[in-house]
Amino acid sequence: MSMADSVVVLDFETTGLSPDMGDRxxxxxxxxxxNGEVVDHFQELMNPGFRISSFIESYTGITNxxxxxxxxxxxxxxxxxxxxxxxxxxxxxxxxxxxxxxxxLEAISRSYVGEFSCSLLASRRIFQDAPNHKLGTLxxxxxxxxEGTFHRAxxxxxxxxxxxxxxxxxICEQYAMKEIPFSxxxxxxxxxxxxxxxxxxQSASEG
DNA sequence: TGCCAGGCCCTCTTTAGGGCCTT
Numbered sequence: 001m002s003m004a005d006s007v008v009v010l011d012f013e014t015t016g017l018s019p020d021m022g023d024r025x026x027x028x029x030x031x032x033x034x035n036g037e038v039v040d041h042f043q044e045l046m047n048p049g050f051r052i053s054s055f056i057e058s059y060t061g062i063t064n065x066x067x068x069x070x071x072x073x074x075x076x077x078x079x080x081x082x083x084x085x086x087x088x089x090x091x092x093x094x095x096x097x098x099x100x101x102x103x104x105l106e107a108i109s110r111s112y113v114g115e116f117s118c119s120l121l122a123s124r125r126i127f128q129d130a131p132n133h134k135l136g137t138l139x140x141x142x143x144x145x146x147e148g149t150f151h152r153a154x155x156x157x158x159x160x161x162x163x164x165x166x167x168x169x170x171i172c173e174q175y176a177m178k179e180i181p182f183s184x185x186x187x188x189x190x191x192x193x194x195x196x197x198x199x200x201x202q203s204a205s206e207g
Numbered sequence: 208t209g210c211c212a213g214g215c216c217c218t219c220t221t222t223a224g225g226g227c228c229t230t
Contacts, residue, residue: 014230018212023230059230095214096229120228121215134228151230193216 005182006034008083008114009090009161011153012100013060015052019103024048025073026062028080029153031161032087036168038161042083043154046076060151074108081110088182092135092160094118117182119164121189125196126167135159142166175204 010030016023026048032040045062047070057063070076091097094116105111123133130141139146139159144166148155168180177200184203191199 012230016211017230020213021211023211026230056230091229093214093227093229096212099213100230118215124216124227132227 005179006032006039007088007090007117007182008032009119009157009164010084010097010101011091011156011160012097013056013062013151013153014100015048015050015056017096019099023100024050025077025100025104026052026056026067027060027153028076029155029157030080030083031154031157032083033161033165036165038158040083041154041158042080044076044079045070046073047071048073061149062152073104077104077108078110081105081108081112084112084114086113088114088117090117090119090160090164092118092156092163093120115182115186117185118189119160119167122167122185123163125188125191125193126170128193135163138163171200175200177204 008030010028012025013027014023014025025046027043027045029043030041031038045066047067049072051064052062052067095118098116120133123130123138127133127138127141131137135156136146136150139162142163144159144162146159150156171177171180187199188196
């Protein structure tokens with residue numbers, strides 16, 4: 001895996017489900033993967049400028065008291081944009097995190113050039129026998145030891161990264177491939193389930 | 208103030224509905 005194939009696995013905690021409805025990020029966590037290893041990480045709380053609901057406090061464990069002392073979203077997102085650089089990104093249900101990344105970066109007139117791939121869409125194709133494809137379920141399914149707290153940004157990003165790497169290893173073993181280019185995972189994300197085997201077989205035979 | 212999404216995927220589908228995922 002070359003430098004160009006290193007990726008940032010990220011996860012947002014937010015005030016709700018939709019930036020279009022006024023929801024904001026309250027925490028960003030991320031790890032950078034190179035050669036199948038975590039080589040860097042990022043985690044910061046950020047103050048959205050208003051009180052978060054008791055539901056979000058209990059869901060995430062992030063309290064209004066914790067956010068009162070946090071830097072504003074704008075300041076944190078500038079640092080995160082620098083962390084991401086030009087790299088591609090992965091998230092579990094990437095469409096969710098992408099919406100918040102887009103909204104928070106637009107608010108500070110920053111942008112990114114990397115592309116997203118989704119571990120949820122990939123797992124639905126590769127781990128078709130999993131009971132469901134929630135992150136916590138997949139962590140159990142691939143026999144990872146879960147010794148942290150879910151619904152905190154860095155921990156969820158770390159777990160997503162571990163599940164992601166096991167997914168790639170599973171593909172490599174089943175199809176005798178040495179590496180999985182990011183472009184192939186993006187194709188996989190959009191391939192109908194019934195065509196996944198054909199896609200991976202052809203990719204393997206093309207070297 | 209309070210409203211509260213959206214993309215994917217299946218099926219009893221395509222003139223649609225509902226479950227799964229994310230906070």
